[in-house]
Amino acid sequence: MKTVALIVAAGRGERFGGDIPKQFRLVHDRPLLSWTIQQFQQATLVDEIVPVVAEEFLLFANEQVVNPYSFTKVREIVRGGDTREESAFNGLKSLPISCGYVAIHDGARPIVDPVDIDRVIETAQRDRAAVLARPATDTVKRVEGDYILATLDRSKIYLAETPQVFQYDLIMSAHSKFKGSISVTDDAAMVEQLGFKVRTVIPERPNIKVTTEDDLKLVRGILAETFRTTF
Ligand code: C5P
DSSP states (O other): OOOEEEEEOOOOOTTTTTSSSSGGGGGTTEEHHHHHHHHHHHHOOOOEEEEEEEGGGHHHHHIIGGGGTTTTOOOOEOOOOOOOHHHHHHHTSSSSSSSEEEEEETTTTTOOOOHHHHHHHHHHHHHSEEEEEOOOOSSEEEEEEEEEEOOOGGGOOEEEEEEEEEHHHHHHHHHHHHTSSSSSSSHHHHHTTOOOOEEEEEOOOOOOOOOSSSHHHHHHHHHHHTTOOOO
16 A cells, blocks of 8 residues: 655745745755655655645746656646645545555655654554644743733643645545635644544654745755755
8 A cells, every 4th residue: 555745835935925935945956845855755655755736836846846856756746726725635636546645744844854754654554644743842822912811731732743644535534524614724633623533743853844034044954964965
């Protein structure tokens, strides 16, 4: 049974600003998304990779992000949708029913460690659903306006990252059932709504989601270190 990595990268990057969406910004002369794909190319338990990009970037993704880097696992590039949820669903629908597990990952997380990818896939292959989630190290407050309403019990707060890995049938049922009807910012939330228990796996390495220019600088430094190259 195959495990496919679905890398959602169809955001238009309004928060980041600038003309080029963040996933295509150059990091050491390569589009950021190509670094993300590289991590999945290196993960042992990933059989195939399907990047999901906005329609206007399909050609660019093919010519500038995938082809130059000999990613042997890339199966095809799929067109995204108007929301992250729609992009993930488009990717899911493109996969054959013979697909066993799907690892859904944010294209904007280029430094995810291949060992962490394998660890979360391994857990999902045992328990059907698992996500990388990191215990909070800051104290978390519920805020309204500029005022704190409550302080949450930090020992129970984890920050959900990606990849989030699910048995294909399970995540397809969740997306089909809740399509457009609930507002969620990750895929696990839909599986939770189905009443299913999702396992957490604590990452051993950093897994920054690039949201600001400063994040880009951090990622640049970490990638230089990881790939032991002088840039
Ligand atoms: O907006 P946010 O940073 O949470 O997006 C997470 C990931 O979802 C990004 O990699 C982004 O490109 C992707 N996305 C998508 N389709 C959209 C919106 C976001 O694939 N319509």
